[in-house]
Amino acid sequence: MPFVTIQITREGTEPGADSATAEQKAALIHGVSKLLLDVLGKPMESTFVVIDEVELENWGRGGLPVEQFRARQRSRNSE
Amino acid sequence: MPFVTIQITREGTEPGADSATAEQKAALIHGVSKLLLDVLGKPMESTFVVIDEVELENWGRGGLPVEQFRARQRSRNSE
Amino acid sequence: MPFVTIQITREGTEPGADSATAEQKAALIHGVSKLLLDVLGKPMESTFVVIDEVELENWGRGGLPVEQFRARQRSRNSE
Amino acid sequence: MPFVTIQITREGTEPGADSATAEQKAALIHGVSKLLLDVLGKPMESTFVVIDEVELENWGRGGLPVEQFRARQRSRNSE
Amino acid sequence: MPFVTIQITREGTEPGADSATAEQKAALIHGVSKLLLDVLGKPMESTFVVIDEVELENWGRGGLPVEQFRARQRSRNSE
Amino acid sequence: MPFVTIQITREGTEPGADSATAEQKAALIHGVSKLLLDVLGKPMESTFVVIDEVELENWGRGGLPVEQFRARQRSRNSE
Numbered sequence: 001m002p003f004v005t006i007q008i009t010r011e012g013t014e015p016g017a018d019s020a021t022a023e024q025k026a027a028l029i030h031g032v033s034k035l036l037l038d039v040l041g042k043p044m045e046s047t048f049v050v051i052d053e054v055e056l057e058n059w060g061r062g063g064l065p066v067e068q069f070r071a072r073q074r075s076r077n078s079e
Numbered sequence: 080m081p082f083v084t085i086q087i088t089r090e091g092t093e094p095g096a097d098s099a100t101a102e103q104k105a106a107l108i109h110g111v112s113k114l115l116l117d118v119l120g121k122p123m124e125s126t127f128v129v130i131d132e133v134e135l136e137n138w139g140r141g142g143l144p145v146e147q148f149r150a151r152q153r154s155r156n157s158e
Numbered sequence: 159m160p161f162v163t164i165q166i167t168r169e170g171t172e173p174g175a176d177s178a179t180a181e182q183k184a185a186l187i188h189g190v191s192k193l194l195l196d197v198l199g200k201p202m203e204s205t206f207v208v209i210d211e212v213e214l215e216n217w218g219r220g221g222l223p224v225e226q227f228r229a230r231q232r233s234r235n236s237e
Numbered sequence: 238m239p240f241v242t243i244q245i246t247r248e249g250t251e252p253g254a255d256s257a258t259a260e261q262k263a264a265l266i267h268g269v270s271k272l273l274l275d276v277l278g279k280p281m282e283s284t285f286v287v288i289d290e291v292e293l294e295n296w297g298r299g300g301l302p303v304e305q306f307r308a309r310q311r312s313r314n315s316e
Numbered sequence: 317m318p319f320v321t322i323q324i325t326r327e328g329t330e331p332g333a334d335s336a337t338a339e340q341k342a343a344l345i346h347g348v349s350k351l352l353l354d355v356l357g358k359p360m361e362s363t364f365v366v367i368d369e370v371e372l373e374n375w376g377r378g379g380l381p382v383e384q385f386r387a388r389q390r391s392r393n394s395e
Numbered sequence: 396m397p398f399v400t401i402q403i404t405r406e407g408t409e410p411g412a413d414s415a416t417a418e419q420k421a422a423l424i425h426g427v428s429k430l431l432l433d434v435l436g437k438p439m440e441s442t443f444v445v446i447d448e449v450e451l452e453n454w455g456r457g458g459l460p461v462e463q464f465r466a467r468q469r470s471r472n473s474e
Contacts (some may be wrong), residue, residue, distance in 0.1 A: 001296070001298055001303065004244070006273075007240040008273075008277065008279075013278050024276050025137060025144065026144050029142060029143065031275075032268075032272060033139065036243075036265070039264045040250050044272050048138075048140055050138055051133075054368075057341055058341060059364075059367075060349065060363075060366075061364055062343060063349035068342075077263070080224065082445070083162065083164050083190075084163040085194075087194075088159070094410060097199060103197050104376075106193075106197045107194070107376075108381060110196075111189075113351060114193065118172050123378050124377075127377055127396060127398060128376035130375075132374070136161070142192040165445060169419040187301065188300045188301070198447055203299045205299075206297065207296070208244060208297075212445050215421075216420060216447070218425075218442075218444035220442075223417070223421050226421075240364060242318055261454075262452055262453060262460065263463075270457070284456070285455065285456055286456070287455075317404070317454070317458055318402060320399065320401050322431075322434065323399070323400075324437075336435060343434045344431075347453075348426075348432065351426040351430065354426075356408050356420050358424075
């Protein structure tokens, strides 16, 4: 009876979307439940999944809020 | 100094409510703090509780978002 | 389908025990599942509980590891 | 930069193993990172995964420690 | 590659703010990433931080929702 | 009353140590509690910290267990 937590930034990857869509969330839920069945034999019935969407300003990396981190990465890569 | 996290779906169980009410949350906080006092002798003062309400489309079970999971359960039970 | 995480320090409260006993853990699991049934009407079947036991040196409060924090509290109270 | 936590009971599913094997863990890590790439376009490089193995007596369901819960399920199913 | 979760109540500490400001969040992200560099030598690049803001009515202490807990503390202190 | 969780791999950074030392853990606890005092004015007394040490084979990045990820990074950097 696994419990999976998926933390992602709240932002869209499709035109007009400002967060993961319901279809994308359903695909994550199905995919990770299937993975636990395939790898560990856990019945899909007994796997719980929670998707935790985190505001961009609440997510940090490299000592910076994520948008500043990404801007710095892009600027480095374009040097 | 226990720390308890209660993750529930954001939905109402009372007429007109679309989430747990403040009274229900207070009852959860009191009940679980009392439980830790009764079972492990932890002073209520030192127990922290966080209630994490999760949107229905962000909660999965059986490989499905929870509303589809429930619909499938109901349909099976009515067969 | 709630998910409850109970984080406690790994230490005994009964003679000879250096952690919560299996009976105490079972009482926590039962108690919190019953609470969610009573307060929110959640079927006990669908509640998951995880007890996370944390080593004393890995738990901090008041800016100190918990054993030093407690020693300071005792010393203050006996003043 | 997603962060995924997979909580499973500490128990073996292969002969002689008393927990998930290193190969099974590697398969979970790869599988869920690939899923986030496929569904949300997240680069595998930026996905973190933590597998949290929980002792059987620390995991509860249906108001019971998981081994008692399973025994009850088996007994019900064999009626 | 540490992962840090900072859970705080959603409330402002500056005039007119009803939550931590973007500047305060950036200071938390920078400060904790720097701490892991200083204490454990972890490169800041590889530290992730998530700030989880919890509604006041979802946070409990002393068996009470946090605002009632604080009111009780103030009333005790003024005795 | 903030709650901070610091997840790190279980491995030593000092000679002869196979995990963070008690002194390093105390420094993390003090440092992050002080940070919350400095940035948000939270009294150190009311901040809880939990350090969660994760086995290397249970931590993944880039779709690989962390030791394989690091080996690949080193091999890329030395090209």
